[in-house]
Amino acid sequence: MSTDNQFDSALDLLRRLPPSEISKNLQRLCTIAPRLTEDLLSSVDQPLEARRCKKTGRDYLLCDYNRDGDSWRSPWSNEFEPPIEDDDGGTKPSERVRKMELRMGEGIDVYRELYYEGGISSVYFWDLDDGFAGVVLLKKTTPKNQGESGVWDSIHVFEAVEQGRSAHYKLTSTVILHLRTGGDKLGSLDLGGNMTRQVEQDMPVDDDGSHIVNIGRLVEDMELKMRNMLQEVYFGKAKDVVGDLRSVAALSTTNKVKASQREMISEWNKRDA
Template structure:
């Protein structure tokens, strides 16, 4: 199991599904551990009734069907699928509308979904998801991303009751914004910063290269 997880950490994200399928066939006894520990790329399905796409994940899944946050119906149809209470459903609808605005402002497009369900402690759990396919924005132009996607998953457990629904949305939104800001700063300073440093070391700018060239006699 340790070797399998080490392999999955080194596999490019676009090959995750293929590699996971191969491991499941080789290690059927560890299928539950593999499926729970390996993060797979988020998938998208269109809600035909509303004409909107929604994100598929374990948190809106029941059997082999997935609940749409727009129509609150399962696809494919499922008669006895679990649904949030009417009060929580109202909060879920509002959260989806607000999170769509957040997605457009910070990600400049993409697909977002919010799912909520009751827990066993008289509270509720909320899952916020965003999927942005960056390869669609470049359209083959030079200097733009050719292939790449960003998947964001935030799971928040609320222990308080739903007496102040607006306060819950504000608190959850603030938490997500702070967490994603820290993540972006970390990526920019550590990964992109180190990449720029290495590129400049291997291939210095033209101004620096001219200064290093010896004067011709």
């Protein structure tokens, strides 16, 4: 089987396996097919992991965009941990892009505290030939309480192509959600999955500060849309399914209510006739 066919088969297999086990299954596939490791790690979104910056003592998130080999760059110190033993010390953004990275990180940190009331956020930028790109990461984990847990991961990857007094932005956002609850009365429920959405937009630019405002607005709007979609579509559908499978009220009470509804509908039909 060719490498391309192996890669497509691996992605297809990951889509069919439980979302809550995506990290373990990805590691197993990389062990089975080492040649696909780089392509799989850069193509498959998995729950974010956190690490503490040794220099600043602040937590940051790990992803493929701040990884260089087996080292990860801290957005707070701009250094790789563990250190990379080569001439350049790992791939880092230019001075101008690094300044925007820091400003965006400060803004997202405030956004995280206001909207998430906790959690961890990280921002990473890198240079492009005609602009720059970056990723905004957000993670919130609820404290485990008697078998209940929840994890929300947001991954917003963007490209900004500068065109004089304007810029073309392309944003690809992924939300990974995993909820688990259990108890003697209600039983156990394990709900997990991910959603990806994309948007492109041209926006005016006066200076580097305009990029920060524009990207922040795009990320905020996309998060709001995806939260509403998850609440209305996914949770609403899950509630309907659970409601059809299991009734909180006694079966006799439910049957009486349905019988009353049928009787009322029958009386209305007779009047209309």
